[in-house]
Each structure stands twice: as structure tokens, then as C-alpha cells.
Amino acid sequence: MKIHFFLLCVVCGLCVGLYAQSGLQYDIKIKSSNAAVITPKLKMGTSVRPNGESLSYTGNYLLRNGKPWFPVMGEFNYERYNAQQWEQEILAMKAGGVEVISSYIIWIFHETKEGVFDWRGNNDLNRFLALCKKHGMYVWLRIGPWVHAEIKNGGFPDWLMTKNIKQRTNDPAYLNYAGLYFKQIAKQCEGYYFKEDGPIIGVQLENEMNFKNAPEYEHMKTLKKMAIQLGMDVPYYSGFAPGPDNQDEFLYTLGSYPDSPWNTTTKAFIKPVYFIKPLKADDDIGSDLLGKVDANVRNNYPLISAELGAGMQKTYHRRVDVSATDVAANIFTKLAAGLNGFGYFMFHGGMTPLDSANHYGFQESRVSNYPNDMPLLNYDFQAPLGAMGIPAPSFSELKLMNLFVQDYGCQLAETRPYFPAQLKRSMFSNDTVQASVRTKNGAGFIFLSNYQRLVSLPAVNDFQLSLNNGTAVETVPAKPITFPSNHYVIWPYKLDMQSVLLKYATVQPLAIVNNDATKTFVFFRDSIAPEMVFDNTTIEKVGALKGCSWNAKSGTITDDKQEGDFYFEVTNKKNELVKVLVITRVQALQAYKINYGNEKEALILTQALLRQEANDQWSLEAASKNGKMEVKIYPGSDVAVKSIVNAVSCKKVDENNLFSSFIIKASVANKPSVNYSPVTDNNIEAAQSFKDSMLAVFKKSKEFKPLQPGPLYLPTFHSLPNQQLYQSSYSCKPSDGVTDWEVEMHYNGDVLTMYQDNKLVYDQFNYNGICKFRLNYLVKNTAAPILMQVLPAEKQYDIYWGTLEKTVDDQLKAKVKKIDIVPVYRYNVSIEKDVLK
Structure with a gap:
């Protein structure tokens, strides 16, 4: 009898679990209209350029020229890189989708001897700003004075540490030294502020200073006042730490890392940052000094970030190795949760200068009484662009999201995230696809993930998402699918494609290619079978199908080959042509969107690093034994590639209506x-x-x-x-x-x-x-x-x-x-x- 009762309890438990999964985990209630965005009155600086360009903010996102703006920011500590190669690395970051370069100004590099400032060579901030301006890159300076940056003393000069002062406070003596340093920075920045048609749009004060309490908050305000009095008048002022809920001086920025190499544990450290849930920061950042920090996101401030781990530094006691997926999936979950601005740290690695006066270097170490030991030189950070500019796999992986927000960020920023009634709580749960939907007026994007770093999750069978707007319920996809293991995706939901309504698709939006009045909506497919379901009432006709089939009755496009790219064209009710290109994930990882000619756009597929050097002039870079590089271009019938140097040949090897292919090769192969x-x-x-x-x-x-x-x-x-x-x-x-x-x-x-x-x-x-x-x-x-x-x-x-x-x-x-x-x-x-x- 007891055995029967036990079995009955097990069966009931399984039934309840199954009901919870189908009824709660995959059921999302969304609203047909979102609440109005409340914009706080914050004390920001001059936000209009002489040419009329403006930058501002709302309570949820930033604004550029009055329109929602989803910025992509990447950290590059210019002092840690060879100044002769700054320009090519700025262009490489731009090629990866970065439009704002953030950088610490590291005090110890510039004033190793009290009163003697060095802004030469790799320290030349003025020259770095000039190059950013030349190539249309914004800059967000993180001026400290304390910056951390994995540098001894948090970047404070050694001589400052010997002074009898209260550091990082409003101690007048400390403020005097900090003021002299700020004055030097301001001099370097003259002529390069946004209001002067320059690149500097933001200044971060301090770093990792919890300013929720009054003394710290007053110190932050004092530093800001000092910077402004010296001329640092910018559209945005920010902090990177928790502060008062309703303060009006700083934008909040959040962070999240795949691992915590500063953590004292020497065991595998599995973090919950891979959960799709209401937006929060990573509470373990700086826990070696601060302990667990307040990770809550403050309401009514733009939801932007400063430190999303684009890689992971190694400490001596924690040899963290992160994959491209580890990096991207962490950032993906923040996007799914409502983030409206990427801030990658580091996007570009570097090498810490050697300290000629100190055998033990400038790096953070236990010799300098810090809990972690770093290499003397190496600050590669496993970044998308490494210590010497070598692209890592994460460069291409993050570019998928960067391209997406470049073209859809304006729309995405206005959406609100909605989540299932039951969220995933265990990092080892292996039967749940995590989900959210970001929508405005019932339309937007679906985010799905079956990924947890250091945990091998199996595929989930019979997956469907149920979307309930209060009056109707829609299942996506229409028929259950197997959601792959260790996988994450973004699907469009009720996407307006030039007055053609895409109800949903199991392919991921990548970019929009504009040519004259015609748009090509580019998606990429993965291991999930492609299905694109349209609202037939918005379509006049579908044609020019290549590699796919059209079911007019259901309004559905499916692929013919179950592999490879495909293409079709849709005519809307206004008799306007809309083109749709679906490429493979492998091709998407090779994709760049470029401008050429008279405001035309093209999609370039290449394994090389593609930099725009000047108008319609580009460079292709790759490590290769034979020097051969292949370039595919869409639209294939209109664009040509030509070598500028006679010793390098450029030959068209294939052409169809989708892509033209070119092989570029030096006449003589180098044999090191x-x-x-x-x-x-x-x-x-x-x-x-x-x-x-x-x-x-x-x-x-x-x-x-x-x-x-x-x-x-x-x-x-x-x-x-x-x-x-x-x-x-x-x-x-x-x-x-x-x-x-x-x-x-x-x-x-x-x-x-x-x-x-x-x-x-x-x-x-x-x-x-x-x-x-x-x-x-x-x-x-x-x-x-x-x-x-x-x-x-x-x-x-x-x-x-x-x-x-x-x-x-x-x-x-x-x-x-x-x-x-x-x-x-x-x-x-x-x-x-x-x-x-």
C-alpha cells in the first residue's frame, strides 16, 4: 500500500512538473501597448553639436537626434597599445560594430613622478582623440581618478600612496592632487568635446565606488563639478557602481562577466548570469574587495552597460578560459532582459607598460597588496581583438548582435521585456528553454536560450512558446520543434518589413541592406529548420524564389535544401518590392555591412578582417599560409572589388544574382x-x-x-x-x-x-x-x-x-x-x- 502511494505521488509530481513546464515556463503574457516612458531630469552637459546633431536620453534608453539609440561601446585602453597602430585598431573595432570607444585614463602611466606629466607616445590622449574623430567614432572617457583597470593602486601613482591623505574622499589634499590631474586630462581634450564637433560624448567619474551613502555620493558630485569647471562639458556623465535610487547627477551603467577570475575560489564557478530574467547587474563584480554588490537596476535611467565581459582576464590562481559562446550568451541574456546599450569590456586587449622604476611592474599583484596576481605585460583579456589585435572567435560572434542592433536597435530600445510566469532557477535544470519577448504595441523580438556555461544542456523536445496578449493566444512556432542543446536565438515577432508583416520566423535577423528605395532584409539560419510565416493580407505577391518554397495558403516560406542560403522577393500592397536573403550562420559570422558609392550598401562575406580605410577603399587582413582570401558580395550583380596594388591580383571567380565571388592573392607567397x-x-x-x-x-x-x-x-x-x-x-x-x-x-x-x-x-x-x-x-x-x-x-x-x-x-x-x-x-x-x- 505504501509503495502504491509512493508511486502515485511520483506520477502526480511528474504531472505537476509537466503542467508547470507547459503552462508556466513557456507561457508569456504580453501587453498590446506599453506604459509611457518617464524621463528623469538629470544634470547632464551640452548635448548639441554645431551641425545640429544631438544626444539625449529617456528613462529607458538614449536618444540620438531625438530618436531611440542603441549604442555599441567597446573598451580599448589606448595606453596599452602601440600608438603607431592605433588607427588600424580603431578601424578594426569599427568593423566589429563598435561606434563608441571607452577608455580608462590611467593616472600612474601619466604621472609616475609627482608633478611631471607624460602625454607622449602611447600616452598621447590628444592624438588618440584626433584619430577617433577622423573615423567618426564617439569616445566615452573613464577618468577616475581611481580606475582599477587591473593596475596597481587602482591606477594611483606610487608617490600618491605615500601621502598622508584620505584617498577617494573629499579630503582637500586629495582633491588638490586629483584636480591637477584632471586639469591635464582637460587640456588633452580641448577641441574634442561633442559640443565642439568632437568625439567625446561621455565621462565616467571614479570606478567601482558604491556611492549609495552620502559621503561617497558627495565625493562623486565633487569630482563631476571639478571636471566640468575644467571644461569637461559632455552630454553624458556616468558612474559604474550602485548609487541612490533617485539621484540626478549620473547615468547608471551595469556589468556582467562569464566568470570571476578575481574570486578566491579555485573551483569551477558557475554563475547565474546566463538566466533570462528581469534585468540585473552581476553582483560579483569586484567582490574580492567589495563583497556581493547591489545588482538592482535603478528605475527611470537609461538601461545601458559599461562592462559586459567581451572576454575574461586570467589571474594567477584562476585560469579562466571562455569560449565565444560563453561571452556572447552572457550578453545575449542582458539583451533579452531589456538592456538598451552594449558596453564591452574589453573589446580590445593590450599590453601593460613595464615600469622602469619598479621591477614588479604596473600590474595589479599581491606584491602591491591586491588579492590577485596579473601578468606583468599581458592584458589580452581573451578580447575579440587581442593584445596585438589578433581577432578571436568572439569578434565574429559579437558582430552578429552588433549588426542586429545597428539596424533594429532603434526599434528594440522602445520595447518592453516580458517573461514566463515561471523562471528558470537552477543552473543545472536541463528541461527548460529560457525565454523572453521584447515588444512594443504587441510586436518585437523573441529571445530563447538553452545555454549555461560549464553545464552541458541537452536538446529540449516539443518546444513551443505561447504568447498571450489578453485577447488571443499564439503559439510560436506553429508546430512543436526540438530546441537544440547549448543554443540561443533571436526570432522576429510581428516584424514590419516595409509594410509586409512577418508574423514570426525561426531565422534570426542580421541586418537590413538599403539600395535606393529597395531594402533587403537579411536573416541567418542555424540548426533549427527555417520557417517564415507572413500575414497574407499585407502581400500582393511572392516571387524570385531561390532555394525555398512559398505556401500561399498558409503564408509560409520554407527552405528546399535544408541547408545553405535562400532568397525570395515580396511585393507589398503599395506595389513596393521587398527582398529577403537568408544565409547560414557560418556565412553570418563572416558578414560585414558596408557603405559604398552614393549611399549604397552591400553585404560582404569574408573570413578576413575588413577595415574601411577611406571612401570606397578597404583593407582585408588575415593570417594565411598561401595569402588567398575570398570575398563574396551581395548584391552580386552591382558591386566589384579591385586591388589597389598591382602585385596583388583580384579575380572574379563566380557570379549569380545573389553573390559575386572574388579571390584576392599576392603574386608571391611569403614563406617564413x-x-x-x-x-x-x-x-x-x-x-x-x-x-x-x-x-x-x-x-x-x-x-x-x-x-x-x-x-x-x-x-x-x-x-x-x-x-x-x-x-x-x-x-x-x-x-x-x-x-x-x-x-x-x-x-x-x-x-x-x-x-x-x-x-x-x-x-x-x-x-x-x-x-x-x-x-x-x-x-x-x-x-x-x-x-x-x-x-x-x-x-x-x-x-x-x-x-x-x-x-x-x-x-x-x-x-x-x-x-x-x-x-x-x-x-x-x-x-x-x-x-x-
Whole structure:
């Protein structure tokens, strides 16, 4: 009898669970009209340019020229990059969809000696601003004075730390020093404010300072007043931390990261940032110093961000390795929750300068009594564009969302998010597709996710979303589907496509290509079968079908091939032509939307990095053994690609009504080579003595932990016990189209350092067994050998190894396994109307 009762309870529980899933988890109630947006009266600066362009805000989103604006901002610490290459990196960020560059101004770099300011070379803020203006990029400066930025003292100069002052307060002595620094920044910015037709649209004061309490809030206001008195008059002032609910001085910006390498744990850290739920910040940012922070989003402020982890830095004790999907899915959930502005940190990595006066560098470390150890140089951050500008897979993955908000952000910003009655609560729940719908007047976009970092989620069968507007219920899609594992998507819902109504589609919006009066709506497909359902009453006819079929009765487009791209045209009731192109996800990852000619647009598909150098002139860059690059262009019948340099050929290899294909190739393939061999160093006693001296310094820190000894090396080479040394030499002869050489090294060990002429040129805490670098960027003399020092881990170390966990025994034996080198080609081309047509 007890057994029967137990079974009955189990069955009832399963039934209740199934009912909860179908009745609550996938049932979303939406409203046919949204509540009015309330705009607070905030004390912002001059917001109109001489040409009439304006920037403003509402209580939910920013405004540009009075229209909703969804900004895409990316962090690039210009001081951490070679100034001679700033321009090409600004263009690379622009190619990735970034339109606002944010950057810390790091005090310790500019005033290492009290009263002596350095704005030369890589510190030249004025020149950086000029380049941003030249290429139409906005700038949001994060002037501190305390910035963090993984720099010792949070960016405060060492000399300031010796003063008997109360830092980060309204102590008059502290404010005096900060004021002198702000005056220097203001001088660098003269002529570059938005009101002067310049790029600077925003200033962030301080960083990670919780200003909910009165003293901190007063300090923030004082810093802002000082900046304004020095001429820093900008449309937006912001803070990056919780503050009073109804303050009127600052925009709030939120952040979220895939992992927390500052966290003290050395175990896998699974975060709930991948939940689709009402918008909140990541409460673990800065938890090493601040503990858990208030993650609530304040009402009636623009819902924008400053630190969405576009990568993840490694600390010595946490070797976090994030994939492109880890990065993008975290940001996707914030978009699904109602975010109205991307702020990527970091979008571009760099290298922290070496401190000539301090052997231990400028980086954050336990020597400087900070809880984390960072590499002396490497600030790659696994960013979309790395420490030397090498594109990571996340560059293309994030570009999918950046292209989407460029064309749909104005519409998206006005929507309100709606969620299922029952939200996912467990990070290990494996039977739930997370969902939200962002709509205005009942139309918008559906967000779906079956992804959680470090948790392998299975596919979910029989998935349908039920959308209830109070008078009618619609299921999307019309028939149940299997939602793939580890997957996330954006689907259009009641999308107005030039007076043609797309009721819903199981393909994702990418971009809109405008040519004269005709628009091409570009979508991309993934592993879910494409289905596009239209309102027949808005359609006059459908034609020019390529690779797809039209069911006039149901108003549905489906594909013919179950793979590949397809195309069709729709004529609306006004007899206007609407074009629709659906490409594959692989093609979408290669997509760029460009302007050419007389305000025409084209879609470019290429695996290369595509930069706009000047009007109708572009460059294509890729690391390639043979130097061959393929470019596909839509619309294929109107656009041509031509090489600007005779030594580089450009040949059209295919043309159809959708795409024209071109192959671009240098006449001579570059053939670099690399040789490396072990180096014997028998000075064991000196090596041990040096290690002991380093540990003696480290042990003076209150943060020192014996099982996490940190980076035991200096800016100059010293032998260390159990090291493996290798000397590498490179044969790299210049040839047409080659700008650099990309080296990929596979190795085992704990820490890798590289030296040329006894000086440290690169370092890496091992996190995935691979080190990539650009040879020309790294060293001045590519012909001179590079000494590589690989140090083994020790079995007792308390380190989170991440993806190396399964091979941790290999890391106990330092070894370079192989080194490959390939040329980096950059071709200058023109993209223009095909005059032969």
C-alpha cells in the first residue's frame, strides 16, 4: 500500500512538473501597448553639436537626434597599445560594430613622478582623440581618478600612496592632487568635446565606488563639478557602481562577466548570469574587495552597460578560459532582459607598460597588496581583438548582435521585456528553454536560450512558446520543434518589413541592406529548420524564389535544401518590392555591412578582417599560409572589388544574382620559418637564489598564499629552478601584402615568458596551452632570437586550471611542443559599383 502511494505521488509530481513546464515556463503574457516612458531630469552637459546633431536620453534608453539609440561601446585602453597602430585598431573595432570607444585614463602611466606629466607616445590622449574623430567614432572617457583597470593602486601613482591623505574622499589634499590631474586630462581634450564637433560624448567619474551613502555620493558630485569647471562639458556623465535610487547627477551603467577570475575560489564557478530574467547587474563584480554588490537596476535611467565581459582576464590562481559562446550568451541574456546599450569590456586587449622604476611592474599583484596576481605585460583579456589585435572567435560572434542592433536597435530600445510566469532557477535544470519577448504595441523580438556555461544542456523536445496578449493566444512556432542543446536565438515577432508583416520566423535577423528605395532584409539560419510565416493580407505577391518554397495558403516560406542560403522577393500592397536573403550562420559570422558609392550598401562575406580605410577603399587582413582570401558580395550583380596594388591580383571567380565571388592573392607567397631548440642553463644555485629572493618579497604582502606563489619573474631575464629554456629564431623576409607574421606556440607548463636582449617582451599564465603573438608587434628586430622560459606547475599548487584540468599532470612538466608561423597579409582594395554592368 505504501509503495502504491509512493508511486502515485511520483506520477502526480511528474504531472505537476509537466503542467508547470507547459503552462508556466513557456507561457508569456504580453501587453498590446506599453506604459509611457518617464524621463528623469538629470544634470547632464551640452548635448548639441554645431551641425545640429544631438544626444539625449529617456528613462529607458538614449536618444540620438531625438530618436531611440542603441549604442555599441567597446573598451580599448589606448595606453596599452602601440600608438603607431592605433588607427588600424580603431578601424578594426569599427568593423566589429563598435561606434563608441571607452577608455580608462590611467593616472600612474601619466604621472609616475609627482608633478611631471607624460602625454607622449602611447600616452598621447590628444592624438588618440584626433584619430577617433577622423573615423567618426564617439569616445566615452573613464577618468577616475581611481580606475582599477587591473593596475596597481587602482591606477594611483606610487608617490600618491605615500601621502598622508584620505584617498577617494573629499579630503582637500586629495582633491588638490586629483584636480591637477584632471586639469591635464582637460587640456588633452580641448577641441574634442561633442559640443565642439568632437568625439567625446561621455565621462565616467571614479570606478567601482558604491556611492549609495552620502559621503561617497558627495565625493562623486565633487569630482563631476571639478571636471566640468575644467571644461569637461559632455552630454553624458556616468558612474559604474550602485548609487541612490533617485539621484540626478549620473547615468547608471551595469556589468556582467562569464566568470570571476578575481574570486578566491579555485573551483569551477558557475554563475547565474546566463538566466533570462528581469534585468540585473552581476553582483560579483569586484567582490574580492567589495563583497556581493547591489545588482538592482535603478528605475527611470537609461538601461545601458559599461562592462559586459567581451572576454575574461586570467589571474594567477584562476585560469579562466571562455569560449565565444560563453561571452556572447552572457550578453545575449542582458539583451533579452531589456538592456538598451552594449558596453564591452574589453573589446580590445593590450599590453601593460613595464615600469622602469619598479621591477614588479604596473600590474595589479599581491606584491602591491591586491588579492590577485596579473601578468606583468599581458592584458589580452581573451578580447575579440587581442593584445596585438589578433581577432578571436568572439569578434565574429559579437558582430552578429552588433549588426542586429545597428539596424533594429532603434526599434528594440522602445520595447518592453516580458517573461514566463515561471523562471528558470537552477543552473543545472536541463528541461527548460529560457525565454523572453521584447515588444512594443504587441510586436518585437523573441529571445530563447538553452545555454549555461560549464553545464552541458541537452536538446529540449516539443518546444513551443505561447504568447498571450489578453485577447488571443499564439503559439510560436506553429508546430512543436526540438530546441537544440547549448543554443540561443533571436526570432522576429510581428516584424514590419516595409509594410509586409512577418508574423514570426525561426531565422534570426542580421541586418537590413538599403539600395535606393529597395531594402533587403537579411536573416541567418542555424540548426533549427527555417520557417517564415507572413500575414497574407499585407502581400500582393511572392516571387524570385531561390532555394525555398512559398505556401500561399498558409503564408509560409520554407527552405528546399535544408541547408545553405535562400532568397525570395515580396511585393507589398503599395506595389513596393521587398527582398529577403537568408544565409547560414557560418556565412553570418563572416558578414560585414558596408557603405559604398552614393549611399549604397552591400553585404560582404569574408573570413578576413575588413577595415574601411577611406571612401570606397578597404583593407582585408588575415593570417594565411598561401595569402588567398575570398570575398563574396551581395548584391552580386552591382558591386566589384579591385586591388589597389598591382602585385596583388583580384579575380572574379563566380557570379549569380545573389553573390559575386572574388579571390584576392599576392603574386608571391611569403614563406617564413621558425627554428627552436632547448637551451641548457646549469646555474642551479643562482636560479634557486633568485626564486627565494622573489618569494621573500611576495611574502611581505598580506595577500600572499604559499600555494599560489604568483609570477616569479621580472622585466629582465633570470634563471629559475626546473625551467625549460628554448631559443627561437625566425626567418621572415618582407614581400608584397605582408604586414606581420603570426606565431602560434603550443606548450605545457604554468607560466610562459619571452625575452629578447634580456628584456621581457611577452608573458602568459597558461590557460589553454596555446600562445599566439604577432612577431613584428612584439619585437623591433625579428631576426634576433627570442628566449622562451617555460616554468612548470607544482603538484601542491592551489590553482583553478579550467579547460586544462584534464591535462594538469602535463602542466607539471614544462615543455614547448610545437611552434608554427604564418604570414599576416593585408590587401588594399576598392569596393565600388561595377561599371561594366
